[in-house]
Amino acid sequence: MTEQKEDLPFEIQISFHKVVEQYKKQLEHEESEVARNYIKSILEHVKSFPALTEGINDFDELKKYKEPVRVLLDDLFPSVLTNNEIKAASIPFQNFLFNRSKRFKKIMEATPDDFELEIRNLDNKTIYVQECINILNDYYGYNIDYSRPLYFDIPDEQGIIRRYRIALNGDFIDIFPKDKAKKITDDDVDELLQNVENIDLWKEKFPPQSWVFKGFTIVNLTDVTMDDAISELKTALLFEKSSEQDELLKLEEIFRSIYKIPDLRVGFTVYNPQDEMFEKMEYKDANSYILNDELVSECREGVCEEGFNNIFKDYSFFSIANVEEYAKKTKNNILSRRLKESDVKSCILAPVVKNNRLLGVLELVAKKKNQLNSINTIKLDEILPYIATAVDRNRSDFENRVKAVIQSECTSIHPSVLWVFEKEAKKYIRDYDEDGLASFKDIVFKDIYPLYGQIDVVASSDARNDAIQKDLLHQLEEIQSIIDKAYKLEELPIYEQVKFRISDFMEDLESSLNASSEQKVFNLLQKEVNPIMSHLRKQSSELKDLVEEYQHKLNPETGIIYNHRKDYDKTVQQINRTMSRFLDRKQIDAQKIYPHYFERYKTDGVDHNIYIGASMVKDRPFNKVYLYNLRLWQLSTMCEMENRFYQLQQTTPIKLDAASLILVYNSTMSIRYRMDEKKFDVDGTYNARYEIIKKRIDKSFIKGTEERVTKKGKIAIVYSQRADEKEYLRYIKYLQTKHYLGDEVELLDLEDVQGVVGLKAIRVEVLYTPNSNEPDRTINYENLMEELH
Numbered sequence: 001m002t003e004q005k006e007d008l009p010f011e012i013q014i015s016f017h018k019v020v021e022q023y024k025k026q027l028e029h030e031e032s033e034v035a036r037n038y039i040k041s042i043l044e045h046v047k048s049f050p051a052l053t054e055g056i057n058d059f060d061e062l063k064k065y066k067e068p069v070r071v072l073l074d075d076l077f078p079s080v081l082t083n084n085e086i087k088a089a090s091i092p093f094q095n096f097l098f099n100r101s102k103r104f105k106k107i108m109e110a111t112p113d114d115f116e117l118e119i120r121n122l123d124n125k126t127i128y129v130q131e132c133i134n135i136l137n138d139y140y141g142y143n144i145d146y147s148r149p150l151y152f153d154i155p156d157e158q159g160i161i162r163r164y165r166i167a168l169n170g171d172f173i174d175i176f177p178k179d180k181a182k183k184i185t186d187d188d189v190d191e192l193l194q195n196v197e198n199i200d201l202w203k204e205k206f207p208p209q210s211w212v213f214k215g216f217t218i219v220n221l222t223d224v225t226m227d228d229a230i231s232e233l234k235t236a237l238l239f240e241k242s243s244e245q246d247e248l249l250k251l252e253e254i255f256r257s258i259y260k261i262p263d264l265r266v267g268f269t270v271y272n273p274q275d276e277m278f279e280k281m282e283y284k285d286a287n288s289y290i291l292n293d294e295l296v297s298e299c300r301e302g303v304c305e306e307g308f309n310n311i312f313k314d315y316s317f318f319s320i321a322n323v324e325e326y327a328k329k330t331k332n333n334i335l336s337r338r339l340k341e342s343d344v345k346s347c348i349l350a351p352v353v354k355n356n357r358l359l360g361v362l363e364l365v366a367k368k369k370n371q372l373n374s375i376n377t378i379k380l381d382e383i384l385p386y387i388a389t390a391v392d393r394n395r396s397d398f399e400n401r402v403k404a405v406i407q408s409e410c411t412s413i414h415p416s417v418l419w420v421f422e423k424e425a426k427k428y429i430r431d432y433d434e435d436g437l438a439s440f441k442d443i444v445f446k447d448i449y450p451l452y453g454q455i456d457v458v459a460s461s462d463a464r465n466d467a468i469q470k471d472l473l474h475q476l477e478e479i480q481s482i483i484d485k486a487y488k489l490e491e492l493p494i495y496e497q498v499k500f501r502i503s504d505f506m507e508d509l510e511s512s513l514n515a516s517s518e519q520k521v522f523n524l525l526q527k528e529v530n531p532i533m534s535h536l537r538k539q540s541s542e543l544k545d546l547v548e549e550y551q552h553k554l555n556p557e558t559g560i561i562y563n564h565r566k567d568y569d570k571t572v573q574q575i576n577r578t579m580s581r582f583l584d585r586k587q588i589d590a591q592k593i594y595p596h597y598f599e600r601y602k603t604d605g606v607d608h609n610i611y612i613g614a615s616m617v618k619d620r621p622f623n624k625v626y627l628y629n630l631r632l633w634q635l636s637t638m639c640e641m642e643n644r645f646y647q648l649q650q651t652t653p654i655k656l657d658a659a660s661l662i663l664v665y666n667s668t669m670s671i672r673y674r675m676d677e678k679k680f681d682v683d684g685t686y687n688a689r690y691e692i693i694k695k696r697i698d699k700s701f702i703k704g705t706e707e708r709v710t711k712k713g714k715i716a717i718v719y720s721q722r723a724d725e726k727e728y729l730r731y732i733k734y735l736q737t738k739h740y741l742g743d744e745v746e747l748l749d750l751e752d753v754q755g756v757v758g759l760k761a762i763r764v765e766v767l768y769t770p771n772s773n774e775p776d777r778t779i780n781y782e783n784l785m786e787e788l789h
Contacts, residue, residue, distance in 0.1 A: 007124060009131050009206040010213035011178065012091055013055030014062055016072055018172040018215055020046060020053055046072055055214055059096055066098075073099055076218060086221035092168060093119070093127045097219065104221070110157040119166070120151040125199045132192075132206045138175045139211075140184060144193070151228070152221065158262045163228040164221040173215035181210040229257045230383060255364060258379055261371055265289075267363035268352075268391075271299070278361075289347065289363045292338040303335050303349070311351045311361060317380065318349045321373040339365070346372040350380050354388040359395065362387060416595045417445075419618050421673075443673040445597075448613040449627050450665050452694055453634055455579060455641050456605035457572065458657040458712045467564035467654075469513045472521050475561040476502050476509075478553070479529055482546050486536050489543070498528055518560075525559055567653035572604060574652055575645060579606040582644050586637045593633060594626035597680065605658065606641075610634070611671055611680070632731050634662060638715055639740040642766045646784060659710035660766075661698055664719035664728065665690055689756065693718075696753040702761075703749040709761050713781025715741075717762040718750070725762065732764055739778045742767050 020043065027039045046052060049068045056062055062069070069089075070077075077087060077099060086104045088097040095117050100108070108117075129146075136142040150166040188205055195201050232254055252266045267287035270279045278297045280288050291297055300308055303318070310318040320326045323345050327336035339347060344365040352359045362384070366372050420443055431438035457463065480502050487495045505524060509517060533551070536543045555562045580600060587598050596612040612630055614622035638660050645658045669690060671680050682691050697718050698710050709716045717728050725747070735741045742765035750759040767778035 007208055008093070008128060009135065009208060009211050010175075011057070011209045011211070012094070013057055013212060013214045014059070014091065014216055015053060015055040015174075015214045016046075016069070016172070016216065017053040017055075018174070019072055019076070042071060042074075059091075059094075062098060069099055077101060086164065086223070088219050089216050090168075090219045091213075092170075092217050093122070093131065095119070107154060107156075107162075111155055115155065117152060117154070120153050122150070128199060129196060129202055132202050135175055135206065135211055136184065136189065138173070139177070142189065151224075156260075158260070160257055160260055160262050161225075162223060162257075163225045165224045165228075167220040167222070169218040169220070173213065173217065176212050176214070178210055178212055180207060182207070225257050226379075229254045258383075259364070259366075259372070259376065261366050263367055264371075265365050267365065268360055269363065270360045271358050272296075273358070287342075287363075289339060289342050289344060289365050290335065290349070290361060292341055297334075304330050304333055307335065307349065311349060312358065315351045315353050315358070317351075317374070317377040319347070319372060319374045319377055320349075321346050322369040323347065324369070343367055345369045348372045348377050348380070350377070350384060352384060352388045352391050354392045359388060359391045416591065417443075417597050417616055420445075420616075444670055445611070445613065445615045445672075446670045447615060447668040448611045448671050449668055450671075450690060451610035451612070451630065451634055452608070452663040452665070453638055453661065454603075454605060454607040454698065455638065455645065455658050455660045456603065456607075456698065456710070457575070458659045458710075460572075460604035460656075463654075463656060464565070464568055465513050467568040468518060469509055470564040471561045472513075472518065473506060473509055474563065475554075476506050476521070478550050478561075480506075482536065482543070482550060483532070485546060486532075486539065486543060489540060494532070498532060501528065522558070522560065530559070564654075571652040571654050571656060575648060575656070576602040576606055578644060578648055579641055582641060583608060583637070586633075586640070590630060590633050590637075593629045594622070595620070596630065599680070609680075613668065628727070631664070631727070632734070635715070635717070635728070635731050636735060636738075636740055638662060639735065639766055642715070643768055646768055646770075657712040659698075659712050660715040661710050662715065662717045663694060663697060664717060664721075664724045665693075666719070666721045666724055692754070693756050693759070696756070697750075697759070700753050700759070701751045703751050709748065709750055709763070711763065713784075714763050714765050717764070719760055719762075720758055725760065728762055732762070739767055739776075741765065742780050744780075 023039050023043055027036060027043070030036050030039065045068060049065055051061075052065055052068060052072065056065075073089060077085075077089075081087075082102040084103060085101050086107065088100040088104050090097045097104075097117070133144050133146045136144055150168070152164045152166060153161050154164060156162050182205055184205060192202060192205060232250075252264070255266055256262055256264045265287065267289045268281055269288040269290045270281055271277075272279050276299055278288075278290055278299055280286065280291055280295050290303065299312065303311065307318040310316045320339070323336060323339050327333075327340065330336055342365065345367055346369050347363060347365040350362040350364070352362050362380075364372055424440060424443060428438045428440050480499060483495050483499055483502075486492075487499075501524065505521060509521075533547050537547050538544075553561050553563075580602060583600055583606060590596070590598070590610075594612060595617045596610055597616055598608065598610050600606055600608040610630065612622075612627055614620075642658060642660055649655050669682055671682055673680050682688055698708075700709050700718075701707060702709060709718065719725060719728070729745075732741055732745060736743065744765040746761075746763040748761045748763060750761055753759070765780055767780060768784045769778055770784055771777065
């Protein structure tokens with residue numbers, strides 16, 4: 001049952017009184033006897049159905065008058081056009097249609113049973129306001145323009161959404177107020193137009209059901225699927241910011257509408273002009289039917305000669321209407337094989353070109369032969385320029401991302417200070433445009449507080465040397481074992497001599513490893529061992545297998561075994577990568593305290609520099625409270641990094657220890673970005689003292705001892721002012737209550753290092769959480785080692 005919507009300003013009466021009035025006027029002036037008799041017969045027929053002119057409130061009641069309505073509207077709905085026009089009588093915004101043309105009926109019969117006809121993107125609030133504006137225009141004589149294109153989205157028998165633009169004819173309507181309607185003044189109209197979104201105000205001025213809509217409208221639909229799809233495609237490609245996955249899915253849906261192929265698929269293959277290669281898109285799930293599962297391919301191999309000439313020389317389409325026939329013709333070439341692997345029966349390959357530069361190939365593929373062919377390639381003519389613009393934009397975006405990564409990973413221009421560089425870059429461009437001469441000046445920030453911290457692998461040189469020693473000894477043992485076997489088969493004096501040399505080297509290596517040890521072993525291998533190995537391969541199948549097994553263990557570039565060193569390098573890389581990522585994530589929170597410059601770099605561990613001060617931030621006052629917050633953040637983050645370091649030990653090939661250090665520097669300084677070195681550095685000789693301290697403190701000793709200030713399981717905080725000591729003891733006390741730090745706190749004096757005297761240190765034990773399932777259980781370093789080992 002179809003009921004009129006009550007939440008509208010109108011009570012609706014379906015009426016044809018205006019059609020009757022029109023016929024009566026025509027009758028007065030009509031000279032043709034045939035036409036006069038025709039009009040009289042219609043008017044006489046309608047007299048039998050007074051409800052048609054008086055008005056019908058119940059939409060379902062209209063069914064009783066189907067035949068007289070058809071007769072009355074015959075001039076408006078000519079029978080000769082009923083198979084062509086998509087037309088119906090309607091009540092606006094009610095989704096109620098009657099007296100439909102045959103073509104309209106056929107379109108609706110193809111829709112699913114549960115399909116309801118609704119105007120696209122039109123909510124009830126908008127409908128209410130538009131109906132009120134109709135009253136203002138038609139009854140009060142205002143000229144308020146609220147016109148907007150209206151559309152129906154109707155699925156066809158294949159499930160493809162067809163789009164129809166609606167043209168409304170409102171010549172057969174009367175609008176008039178009921179008793180409860182409110183009189184509208186100019187002031188009311190001003191208020192309404194200034195509060196269009198305030199639906200309650202509109203309902204106050206135009207209460208629901210307070211006016212009468214008497215009559216009907218005529219709806220004409222035009223199939224604009226192609227135009228709308230192209231428009232939507234332009235919007236998606238040029239303006240919408242969406243992921244590559246969403247973009248590709250939308251593209252596929254739009255092309256299915258354009259080609260009326262419900263299972264049409266879309267792919268894209270990138271062209272790399274430097275290497276003249278086809279490549280897959282960066283988005284991992286993107287389809288490429290030219291490449292299929294391959295990542296790259298030479299262009300001439302990827303398509304046949306005809307396709308290559310079309311795409312690369314003429315920048316024209318290459319279509320294959322029947323892939324099976326194409327495969328026979330080309331003797332099953334690479335392209336045909338890859339298309340058949342993807343169940344493609346017909347396809348269009350379209351070059352995407354921008355500024356006479358090939359960017360890639362758009363691929364439309366279908367599962368039936370002849371669905372895509374050289375005739376319907378014409379549909380791409382209007383679309384391809386927009387695809388080219390989008391591809392060019394995406395490529396530029398990707399290149400910008402690459403540059404951003406390079407800047408982030410390889411240079412020191414941190415986003416917090418980028419504004420200064422942009423300012424200087426604009427000045428550089430202005431100077432260059434004026435006279436062709438410009439220079440990018442060094443950028444200086446004054447009155448800056450520095451913070452420095454590091455988490456390093458303890459005795460990294462010893463660990464590396466131990467790995468080298470184990471690898472060299474292992475290799476010499478392998479050689480010795482092979483020569484022992486050879487001596488049993490063939491007692492040659494040279495074998496004994498080489499065995500003696502190897503034993504001699506092994507004794508030296510076991511006692512100590514020095515800078516020349518590796519080179520000595522390398523020389524031994526090159527001059528004495530390798531020639532013998534070549535000889536032994538030919539002596540017996542057993543020796544040949546042993547030699548090949550030995551050679552398989554060697555690094556092909558150096559000829560030396562690298563097992564333990566590989567484990568060491570892998571462990572250090574894993575530590576550095578994890579620590580760096582962790583620190584970068586924590587930095588996001590730190591920047592919220594106060595914007596500051598941050599850089600970190602990898603050694604045998606991770607070091608970081610922080611610079612904070614008013615001159616580095618645009619239009620924001622600086623207070624030392626931000627510095628204190630950042631220092632507390634640094635200390636707590638170093639505790640968390642210590643924990644992360646030892647949690648990694650459960651997965652790394654070898655076990656290493658960490659020692660952390662923080663340098664507290666209480667004076668402000670100037671820093672300069674040196675254009676030649678592409679990095680920040682201290683500015684001036686006085687400030688150079690800070691850099692000297694940074695480079696030497698981790699090697700400094702506690703006064704009167706041979707003990708280093710850095711120690712595993714502890715964080716060393718190096719400072720020179722008593723005020724710094726008090727400040728950090730407060731932080732330590734706070735972090736002890738949070739179970740970041742233990743009770744053991746040492747106050748130490750340090751030996752003077754070259755050019756720097758009077759340094760002190762606080763050394764405090766770190767508490768560790770060995771099990772993530774027990775976050776509240778913390779232990780010190782000694783207990784942690786027991787659990788780990």
